Amino acid sequence: MSVTWAVHAYAWTSHWTDDDLPIIDRARALGLDAVEIPLMDLDDVHPAAIRARAEAEGMRLVTSTVCGAATDPCSPDPAVRAAARDYLAACVDVTAELGAPVMGGVLYAHHGGRIDGRPERVLLDRSAEVLADVARHAARRGVTLGLEPCNRYETYLVNTADQALELADLIGEPNVGVHLDSYHMNIEEDEFAAPIRRVGDRLVHFHLSESHRGIPGQGTVAWGEVMGALDAIGYGGFVGLESFEEIAPSMRAATCVWRDMAESSDALVAGGLAHLKGLVAA
Numbered sequence: 001m002s003v004t005w006a007v008h009a010y011a012w013t014s015h016w017t018d019d020d021l022p023i024i025d026r027a028r029a030l031g032l033d034a035v036e037i038p039l040m041d042l043d044d045v046h047p048a049a050i051r052a053r054a055e056a057e058g059m060r061l062v063t064s065t066v067c068g069a070a071t072d073p074c075s076p077d078p079a080v081r082a083a084a085r086d087y088l089a090a091c092v093d094v095t096a097e098l099g100a101p102v103m104g105g106v107l108y109a110h111h112g113g114r115i116d117g118r119p120e121r122v123l124l125d126r127s128a129e130v131l132a133d134v135a136r137h138a139a140r141r142g143v144t145l146g147l148e149p150c151n152r153y154e155t156y157l158v159n160t161a162d163q164a165l166e167l168a169d170l171i172g173e174p175n176v177g178v179h180l181d182s183y184h185m186n187i188e189e190d191e192f193a194a195p196i197r198r199v200g201d202r203l204v205h206f207h208l209s210e211s212h213r214g215i216p217g218q219g220t221v222a223w224g225e226v227m228g229a230l231d232a233i234g235y236g237g238f239v240g241l242e243s244f245e246e247i248a249p250s251m252r253a254a255t256c257v258w259r260d261m262a263e264s265s266d267a268l269v270a271g272g273l274a275h276l277k278g279l280v281a282a
């Protein structure tokens, strides 16, 4: 199994700025091959500086983002949908400038948004229409998009791998795939292996996150099934540890991680990586 081991910068920062460039060195020292850069506040993400640091360290890059209320592709307001299109296209541009091949995350709806009742079909249709435009832009920039199904407490639109495949089919562009996350899968899927197999060669990113967002191997995610299924589909893309240990209080509300899950982010990342690499080797 030949995957690229990444870590999300959220292990160490809540808001990426140039001050966070040493995260790239730190990730390399911990045995990782890549860093996932969060594209939340684009004004503070300077792709040339990040790319130069990554290249100097021999590290690869992948990006992710989420849509907010003002950039919700499902919004009934055409102006908000246009803002979503512009925001996601700008994120694609930064991804391309970073030399990163994949941008994942909650690209399809307002992360944390709530609605009354079940989501109507029109929400999915609106999202697909916005994302088709973004995908065509991304194709011109050499970027693949990954739709990340997210648990029911964080989104109402795409909770499962099958729903992500449905949305990807609706978008209908070849550079749109699925970005799975074991933390969300643990809440929403019946099991781990079958959804990974159903996504198959449309998997473009995978977040290695434990059931409680703590150290992988210490929760209830069936890591043997996860890594076995990734191997079975011949997955050769990014696998990224995602945790939120050393984050600002403002981010705790977004992730609902209210207690310490490890001694430090270094301990969480090193411990998780050792466990998962051990499984792959075995």
Ligand SMILES: [Mn+2]
Pocket (backbone or CB within 6 Å): 148, 181, 207, 209, 242
């Ligand atoms: Mn994730």
